Ligand SMILES: Nc1ncnc2c1ncn2[C@@H]1O[C@H](COP(=O)(O)OP(=O)(O)OP(=O)(O)O)[C@@H](O)[C@H]1O
């Protein structure tokens with residue numbers, strides 16, 4: 001599979017009135033053809049900066065960003081514009097021209113690449129059909145809901161048949177139901193057109209729902225990158241753990257007691273293993289937190305439990321879980 | 336009022352209309368591009384260029400800060416050069432145009448400044464060139480505001496045209512001066528003033544309606 005984007009040691013430093021701020025530090029990653037790649041992180045982590053380096057809306061300070069093997073920094077203005085015809089982008093604020101109708105907005109991208117008038121209209125109408133907005137063609141954006149505006153933006157972005165679609169918080173201004181509809185639409189287009197999609201978000205649910213791989217950005221650093229199911233079921237970095245397993249609601253009852261994390265996936269999620277533990281060993285654990293999530297239709301869960309103080313009892317419990325196919329790892333108290 | 340004066344007033348209305356129309360038209364032909372240049376060369380904009388922005392900005396500021404009456408007098412030789420005479424309706428169009436250009440330029444600049452940066456970014460992401468972005472994204476998006484500014488500019492030119500009467504420019508201003516001031520004919524003075532006010536109000540109303548019709552937000 002080809003690499004659509006390849007980032008090597010990307011740094012981005014903003015300079016404003018003598019003040020410097022490094023928003024990206026040594027970021028290296030690849031985006032593969034046909035995948036939906038998620039980039040997630042806290043607010044201010046550098047997600048938007050990162051995605052904007054992918055179409056050179058932002059120049060990198062050092063390192064390279066290549067698109068199908070071509071270093072974007074080496075392109076002249078005109079060449080860059082040409083490359084941008086195959087890298088479309090949608091935004092949190094939709095960014096439609098409000099004084100133009102829906103169909104005119106969709107036609108704009110086609111006009112830029114020089115599509116003749118008649119063909120433009122035809123393609124734009126077809127795109128509106130794809131996003132389910134045919135009957136709104138002659139309305140102005142002000143009359144549309146947020147979800148509809150984003151559909152227009154998607155139609156405008158995809159009318160030119162790009163190789164990639166970049167989405168910067170494309171669903172953050174929308175409610176959960178509409179978010180799901182937009183995500184379903186993106187997934188459908190990804191499958192039908194083999195379109196590569198890069199999605200920036202601060203919402204776990206977005207990544208869970210449609211991404212194949214995910215990168216976690218923390219304070220300008222790439223904390224972790226991998227398949228969504230691996231990262232979400234077994235996060236390695238601190239930033240990833242914080243995102244995947246939000247802080248424990250309960251404090252352990254004993255300062256010295258051992259705390260472990262039990263991770264289970266779809267294959268065991270219907271087994272009542274805590275009840276079984278009590279029934280079969282007579283030993284009890286104190287549950288500090290538990291949550292489950294569904295990644296690509298498979299249930300994942302994790303539980304943070306405090307084990308009893310006696311060492312042989314602890315071992316028995318750990319063995320019981322491990323024999324049941326669960327993964328058990330010790331949790332550092334200050335995590 | 337005698338028929339003679341009534342005729343003079345009618346001619347005055349026509350002359351005022353002609354001066355205002357052509358001075359507005361010419362001032363937009365020059366002022367609009369200047370406004371676009373001022374906007375696009377300013378800091379953080381598409382064609383950022385400090386030198387160009389500074390020079391044009393300075394010229395605009397200087398001409399704008401001159402009182403119109405002074406400009407009228409200063410421009411007499413220039414007007415003679417352009418139209419071959421320095422009095423009359425045609426002659427008055429020259430200083431009116433020159434006086435309105437900087438006002439138009441600043442007004443256009445401020446209308447364009449209102450356009451959301453997101454739209455410009457979207458255009459860039461689609462691979463639009465700066466010039467394309469200005470013509471097909473920024474100006475259409477700013478159109479309602481440009482029309483509103485246009486009405487204000489035309490009304491300003493109309494007001495200035497009355498002043499042009501002082502140096503023999505013709506129009507309602509000249510009549511007010513002739514009959515109302517030199518010959519103490521109060522009724523003529525008030526008639527011309529009322530007509531001027533009505534003309535300004537009509538222009539404003541037209542501008543607001545056009546702008547409303549265009550505003551889709
Ligand atoms: N033009 C700029 N000049 C200076 N600093 C900037 C600039 N743009 C972004 N930053 C800083 O870089 C950091 C990363 O910004 P960025 O917009 O990439 O964050 P983000 O992860 O997209 O956050 P959010 O989720 O809030 O959109 C922030 O601390 C921000 O203040």
Ligand SMILES: [Mg+2]
Pocket residue numbers: 047048049169
């Ligand atoms: Mg952002």
